[in-house]
Amino acid sequence: MNEAEFVAALRQLPLHPGARGLEDDCAVLEIGGEALILTHDSMAEGTHFSEGADMADVAWKLVAVNLSDLAAKGAQPVGILIGYSLGEDDESFLKGLKEVTETYRVPLLGGDTIKASSARSLGLTAIGRASHTPAPDRRGAQIGDSVYVTGTLGKAMLGFEGDPECLDAYNRPNPRLAEGQVLAPHVNAMMDISDGLLLDAFRMASASKVTLAIESALVPVASPDRRDACLRWGDDYELLFTLPQASEPPVDCTRIGAVEPQGFAALVLDGEPVMNAEGLGYQH
Amino acid sequence: MNEAEFVAALRQLPLHPGARGLEDDCAVLEIGGEALILTHDSMAEGTHFSEGADMADVAWKLVAVNLSDLAAKGAQPVGILIGYSLGEDDESFLKGLKEVTETYRVPLLGGDTIKASSARSLGLTAIGRASHTPAPDRRGAQIGDSVYVTGTLGKAMLGFEGDPECLDAYNRPNPRLAEGQVLAPHVNAMMDISDGLLLDAFRMASASKVTLAIESALVPVASPDRRDACLRWGDDYELLFTLPQASEPPVDCTRIGAVEPQGFAALVLDGEPVMNAEGLGYQH
Numbered sequence: 001m002n003e004a005e006f007v008a009a010l011r012q013l014p015l016h017p018g019a020r021g022l023e024d025d026c027a028v029l030e031i032g033g034e035a036l037i038l039t040h041d042s043m044a045e046g047t048h049f050s051e052g053a054d055m056a057d058v059a060w061k062l063v064a065v066n067l068s069d070l071a072a073k074g075a076q077p078v079g080i081l082i083g084y085s086l087g088e089d090d091e092s093f094l095k096g097l098k099e100v101t102e103t104y105r106v107p108l109l110g111g112d113t114i115k116a117s118s119a120r121s122l123g124l125t126a127i128g129r130a131s132h133t134p135a136p137d138r139r140g141a142q143i144g145d146s147v148y149v150t151g152t153l154g155k156a157m158l159g160f161e162g163d164p165e166c167l168d169a170y171n172r173p174n175p176r177l178a179e180g181q182v183l184a185p186h187v188n189a190m191m192d193i194s195d196g197l198l199l200d201a202f203r204m205a206s207a208s209k210v211t212l213a214i215e216s217a218l219v220p221v222a223s224p225d226r227r228d229a230c231l232r233w234g235d236d237y238e239l240l241f242t243l244p245q246a247s248e249p250p251v252d253c254t255r256i257g258a259v260e261p262q263g264f265a266a267l268v269l270d271g272e273p274v275m276n277a278e279g280l281g282y283q284h
Numbered sequence: 285m286n287e288a289e290f291v292a293a294l295r296q297l298p299l300h301p302g303a304r305g306l307e308d309d310c311a312v313l314e315i316g317g318e319a320l321i322l323t324h325d326s327m328a329e330g331t332h333f334s335e336g337a338d339m340a341d342v343a344w345k346l347v348a349v350n351l352s353d354l355a356a357k358g359a360q361p362v363g364i365l366i367g368y369s370l371g372e373d374d375e376s377f378l379k380g381l382k383e384v385t386e387t388y389r390v391p392l393l394g395g396d397t398i399k400a401s402s403a404r405s406l407g408l409t410a411i412g413r414a415s416h417t418p419a420p421d422r423r424g425a426q427i428g429d430s431v432y433v434t435g436t437l438g439k440a441m442l443g444f445e446g447d448p449e450c451l452d453a454y455n456r457p458n459p460r461l462a463e464g465q466v467l468a469p470h471v472n473a474m475m476d477i478s479d480g481l482l483l484d485a486f487r488m489a490s491a492s493k494v495t496l497a498i499e500s501a502l503v504p505v506a507s508p509d510r511r512d513a514c515l516r517w518g519d520d521y522e523l524l525f526t527l528p529q530a531s532e533p534p535v536d537c538t539r540i541g542a543v544e545p546q547g548f549a550a551l552v553l554d555g556e557p558v559m560n561a562e563g564l565g566y567q568h
Binding site for chain 1: 298306322328363365367370374375385386394395398403407
């Protein structure tokens with residue numbers, strides 16, 4: 001099975017109402033008048049990090065990509081649980097874990113440490129508290145909204161390729177926690193960009209049952225000569241969101257398009273309809 | 285590093301107060317007047333299940349061992365997040381996941397599905413709501429308490445060895461959720477037995493700063509000829525707890541010993557001090 005087939009099968013199981021139909025990156029658990037935000041992302045050696053990767057960077061990224069999911073919900077981090085496989089360079093992993101948990105002030109709640117016999121998979125569950133309810137949803141984009149993105153896309157791609165200026169963008173992404181909390185009361189839809197702007201915009205449009213029309217020339221990119229690659233590569237962990245047309249965005253960001261009535265394509269790029277998500281970005 | 289060294293290093297990181305010093309199987313997160321119980325356990329191919337294992341059984345066990353941690357806290361399951369690696373026999377995994385989630389009425393909250401390049405590691409985070417606060421702790425055993433265990437130990441060992449009567453005990457353990465909730469208001473200390481009675485009793489005694497004196501002849505075992513193996517093998521997921529001496533246990537269980545002042549050994553077995561945990565049970 002591929003990921004889409006597996007997730008479709010999971011949707012046939014008993015789902016918690018807070019699972020949002022498994023269409024979002026996080027679950028929202030309402031309890032005692034609060035809304036907890038829960039997310040779990042895994043990283044596998046050979047798929048998400050290479051055998052020779054600095055385990056301090058791996059630890060940073062494992063935590064940061066989960067915090068990025070919390071950021072897209074406007075949540076404040078409460079704590080993390082870690083599923084760790086012992087192996088090479090555990091000391092470096094601990095060093096990176098210390099750095100990232102101190103930087104984002106997210107304490108350890110618990111987890112599990114195992115010995116695995118081969119390539120390692122690491123898992124992390126991050127828990128946050130919604131700063132504003134209802135927590136933003138990728139399903140909320142409204143016709144007439146403007147579409148915005150934070151930051152500059154493509155830096156992670158350049159970092160992966162070895163550009164010394166961009167190594168940290170790839171190895172040590174910064175989750176947009178502050179921006180997410182400021183934006184949460186204002187946005188109609190929000191998500192983080194982990195798999196490339198185009199693929200994630202396609203997903204937001206599909207989940208919201210609208211069309212997102214994006215002008216590629218408006219998107220801030222790290223390498224204008226390779227604009228298309230910057231829009232597709234992913235791993236940037238910026239925020240993609242929509243605001244009512246008359247709203248002034250409360251954070252530093254760029255308007256890159258508009259929300260239109262649902263047409264026959266979920267995404268319109270520079271006036272051209274994009275019919276399906278195949279090849280749009282990084283599917284993993 | 286081994287697991288103990290790694291966990292000792294984790295204790296140097298910023299810990300959430302609910303992490304209980306990483307000395308318990310679960311974290312306790314107090315929020316909005318409720319206490320949420322959080323646990324994460326992983327299972328790796330080659331370590332926790334064999335390459336040819338029925339993935340339906342693996343799914344069951346992955347969920348059940350986490351629910352067993354919730355049971356030891358007297359918690360009602362709220363939901364699970366799953367970290368899954370695609371591979372062989374995904375359909376069987378889904379079948380087992382459906383069976384276990386329906387049996388214990390625990391809905392899916394979310395998770396992550398990845399492709400891994402080699403042997404698989406699966407992770408699960410289970411979330412419960414404490415039925416009684418404070419939630420039971422393995423650190424609470426009091427001098428003079430009686431020590432109890434539910435069920436019969438060693439069945440999982442016999443199942444692993446192929447005894448047809450005991451296959452389910454190994455492949456499809458039953459977390460003691462109902463017993464845990466009934467016991468929670470009464471116990472001074474409680475934990476589930478995942479790594480063998482003797483090792484887990486040693487851990488409870490160490491965490492509680494007392495000595496547990498256990499009479500092996502009192503312990504209900506599945507194979508009296510191999511009593512010692514039944515006490516060490518693990519994977520039974522029964523509950524180990526202590527009650528004040530005058531208390532009548534509110535569930536079906538067996539008294540196996542008493543809590544004594546902390547001596548020079550954490551565990552006394554049939555009058556003989558057991559000085560350290562090495563070789564006592566299953567360390568993984």
